[in-house]
Amino acid sequence: MNAVGYAAIALQVGAVVVGAPLLTGLMRQTRARLEGRAGAGVVQPWRDTRKLLRKEPISPVGTGPAFRWAPLLLVATALVLAVLVPLVSTDTPVRGRADLIVVVALLALGTLAxxxxxxxxxxxxxxMxxxxxxxIAALVEPTILMAVFALSIPAGxxxxxxxxxGAADQPARLTSPAGLLAIAALAVAVLAESGRLPVDNPSTHLELTMVHEAMVLEYAGPDLALVEFGAQLRLAVLLGLLASLFAPWGIATSGSLVAVLLALLLVVLKVAVLGMALAAAEVFWAKLRLFRVPELLAGSFLLALLAVTASYFLGGE
Amino acid sequence: MSVIPAALATATGLGVAGAVAGLVLPQRGRGVVVGVVAAGVGVAGGTAGVAALGGSRWSAQVSGLLPLAGAYVEVDALSGLFMAVAGAVVAAVAVYGVGYVAGHGSHGAYGLGSRGAQAVLPLFALSLLLVPTAASVTTFLMLWEVMALTSLLLVLAEHRARPAVREAALWYAVMTHLGLVLLLVGFMVYAAQAGGETFTALRDGRAGMSPTVRGLVFVLTAMAFTSKAGLVPLHAWLPRAHPEAPSAVSALMSAAMVNLGIYGLLRVGFDLLGGGPAWWWLLVMAMGGLSAVYGILQAAMASDLKRLLAYSTSENMGLVVLGAGAAGLFAHAGNEELAGLALAAALLHVVNHSAFKALLFGAAGSVLRATGERNLDLLGGLRARMPVTAGLFAVGALGAVALPPGNGFISEWLLLQSMIHGLAVPGVTTASVLPLAVAVIALSAGLAAAVFVKALGVGFFARSRGAEAAAAKESPLLMRVGMGLLAALCAALALVPGLLGDGLERAVAAVGFSGTRPVSGGGLRVRLEEVSATLSPLWVVAALAVALGAVMATVQWAARRRQRRTQARLWDCGGGVPTPRMAYTATSFAEPLQRVFDDVLAPEQDVDVTPVRESAYLVERVRFRNRVPDRIEHRLYRPVLDVLAAAGQSARRLAGGSVHVYLGYGFFGLVTLLVVLVVGW
Structure with missing residues (x-):
C-alpha cells in the first residue's frame, strides 16, 4: 500500500506541475476558438515559463525580502496543496494531514504573501x-469555511x-440538497480564490479592473514566471479539489496501482472538462464591478449556510 | 509542593522591593533596577503558574492580612495557566521596558521612566500574577482593584505629552470602576445567598440558590469581566487606553490584563456557579461573536497602529469568549468531552494571543519610540531602517492572522474543530448557533489577514511617507531581546504546541470538564465519538520548507547560468518616478473594506472643494476628511452620557449655595429615611 501511496502522490504532483500550465493553455485556447481567434496553442504557457525563467532576475529599487520571497512562497504553498489534496487516491501516506482547514489556510497564505x-x-x-x-480574500473566507463545514457534517x-x-462510497450525499448547495457555494469561492471571471479578469491590465495583475505588476523574469506558475498551480489544484469533492467517481480508494493510474487519467479528464467549461462560460461573462463582488460572495455564503442547515435538518432522514 | 508558595512569596517580595526602588532610586539606573526586579516578578510568578500547571495545588489563609475577612489564596491549574501566561509576558516586557526607558531624547521614554511610573510598574506586574490566586471575594476584589488602579496610573504616564492620554484615562477609570461596582453587587448577592465569601463557600452555596439569583449573579459578573476583556459593547475604554499607554504597559494590558477578564468569567461561570442554562452561554457567545467581527472591522479601518492592535485584542478576546460560551453550551447539553475541547481551544487561544499581542505591541512601541509616530499613513519604509523590529512584527503578525505556520492558527483550528464537531450535540440551538459561530470565526480570520497585511505592508514595507519614519533608528538591544523572547515563545507555541498539552488538560479539568487531550506530542488531535481530525504544525512547516527548497533549486537549474539579481526602476507608466506620496496608505488600503461594510461602520466623509476665484471649474484646493467613528460607542454611550449630563445640569438648581438649604436636605433626608424604615417594617 505504501509504495503505491507514494507513487500516487508522485504521480499527482507530477501531473499537477506538468498539467497546470497546460490547463491554462487549454482554457485560453478554448476561449480563443470560441471568440473566433486562432489562439496560441495549449503549450504556450510552458513556452512563456521557459522564456521567463531564463531571463535575468530583476528587483525594482526599494523592494525588500517580501518582494523577493513572495513568488517562491506562493509556488511552495501551491505545491504543498498539490501533495495534500486527494486527486488520484484517498489512500496516501499524507491522508492524515490533508485537513480541509489547513488547505484553505495554505491558499490564504499564498494570497497574503x-x-x-x-x-x-x-x-x-x-x-491597489x-x-x-x-x-476579496477576507470575504471569501467565511464562504469557504462554511462549505467545509457543510461537507464535513456527513463525513464527521x-x-x-x-x-x-465517503462521497465516493455514498453518491447520494452529493445529490442531497446540502451537497448541491455546498457545490454551488464552493464553486463561487473557487472562482474568487483563483481570480477568474466574474471576480477578477486574469487577462486585463486596465487599472480600473485589475486585482491580481495590479499586485504583481512589478514582477519580471523568473519571478514573474513563478507568480504565473503559482497562479496556474492554484487553479489546477482548486479545480481538481472541486472535481474530487463533487465528482469523486473513479478516485482510487485502495492500494492498487492500476486503480491509481485509471484515477489519474480520470482526474485529468475531469479537470480538463471543468477548465473548458469555465473558459466557455467566461466568454459570456463580464467582470463584476469590484463593489458588486461582495454581493456575489454574500450570495454564495448564504448558499453555504443553507447547505449546513440543510445537512443538519435533512441529515437525520 | 512548596514551589508555589515560595515562588509567590518571592514575586511579592520582589514586587514591593521594585516599587520602593522605583521611588527612591535616581533617574540613572532606575530603569535597569526596576526592570530586572519586574522581570524577577514575572519569572517567579510564572514559575508558580507552571508548577500549578504541572499538577501542584496550593491554598492558604492569612487571617490578619485583610481586615474583617482575612485573605484566602488558592492556586489550581486554571489559575496556573493565567499566571504562567502573565509571568512570561511580564518577564519579557520587563526586559523590553529597560531598553524602552533608557536613553534621553527618544520619544516617550520619559513617561514610563518617571519616578511614579517606575514605582507602579512592579506593583502592576505583581497584581497581574496575584489576581488568579485569590480564593475569596474580598481578596479577589482587592487584588482586582489594585490591578485596575496601578494600570490606570501607568496609562497616565505620558499625560504631559498628549491631552488625549487624560481623556483615555478618564474613560478607563470610569469604566473599570463601573465594572468594579457590577462585580461588587454580583458577588454581594452571591455571597449573601451562599452564606460565605470564600470561593469554597460560594461553590457549596450554589446548590441552594434560585435560578433567577444565579442568572443575576452571572449576568452582573459577566458584564464586568467582559468589559475588562474588552468585549463589545463594554469595550469603549480599550481602544482609547491601550494606544495611549506607554507601549510596554500596552503590551502588559493587552496580553495579560484582559486575560484576567476571561479568567474571571471562567472562574465564576464554570467553577463557582458550576455552569448554567443555555441562555447564559448564548449571551456570552453573542457578545464574543459581535466583538470578534466588530473588533476586527474597526481594526481594519484604524490607521493608528496601536489602536489597530487594541481593536485586534477585542477581536481575539471575542474569539476566546466564543469558545468559552460554546463550552458552556455543550456542558449544559451534557457533552462534557466537547465542552472540554471548546474550553481547551479557548484557553489555548488566550495563550497564543498573549504571546503574539505582547510582541506586536512591543514592536509598535519600538516604532513609536524611534519615530514618535503611530499613524500608519505617515510611516512606511521601516523595514530598511529597523530590520529587526520589522522582522519581529512580521512574526507577531503571522500569529495574528491565524494562518500556518503562525501560532494563532493552532488555536483557531482547534476552535473551529470544536464548533464543527459541536453539531454532535442535538438540538436546534446548537444547529443554528454553531454555523454562525463558524462564520464569525472565518470572517474575523479573513479580515485579520487584511488588517495585518495592512499593518505590516503599509507600516513597515514600501517607502517612508514621513520625515520621522525616514530617519528612524533601530531600537536598543534590550528592547530587541525582550521582543525576541516573545517571538521565540510564538515560534514554540506554533511548532510544538504539545508542550502545553498536559497543563492545558489540567486547566480544563480544574473547571470540571473531562478533557480529550486535544494537544499532545507533535500535534493536535481531536478524537471524539465518530469524528477525528489531526493537525501537525511541524509537518506543515517542514512541507513548506521542502517545497520552497525544491522551487528555488528548480529556478536555479532552469536559469542555466547563475545570474546576478539587478535593480531597476519601478514601472512609472511613463509619468516620472513615483513618489512615496503616490503609494497606498493605510486609509486607502482599507477603503474597499470600508465601502463593503459601509452600513455597519457608518463612516463620516467630508469633501471640501475650493475653486479658484476666477472660475468655478478650476479647483484651488480639495480637502478630504474621512473618519470611522466607533458606532456602537456613538449610539450606546452618547445617549447615556447626554442623559447624565442633563441630569447633572438640572440638579445644579438644587445646589443654590446656601448652607441653610443643604442642612435642610440633610434633615429631610434623615426624616424620609426614618419614615421609610417605620413604614417598611
Missing part, C-alpha cells in the same frame, strides 16, 4: 491590487480523504 509583495513595491498599483485582493471530519472517500 503576494499582497505583501504588492505593498512592498510602494507603488499605487501594488497597493493588494487592497482589493485582501478585501474535516479530513479531505475521508470526505472524498
Amino acid at each position: 503576494l499582497a505583501l509583495a504588492g505593498l512592498d513595491t510602494g507603488t499605487a498599483f501594488g497597493g 491590487g493588494a487592497s482589493r485582493e485582501m478585501t 471530519s474535516t479530513n479531505l480523504p475521508v470526505i472524498v472517500a
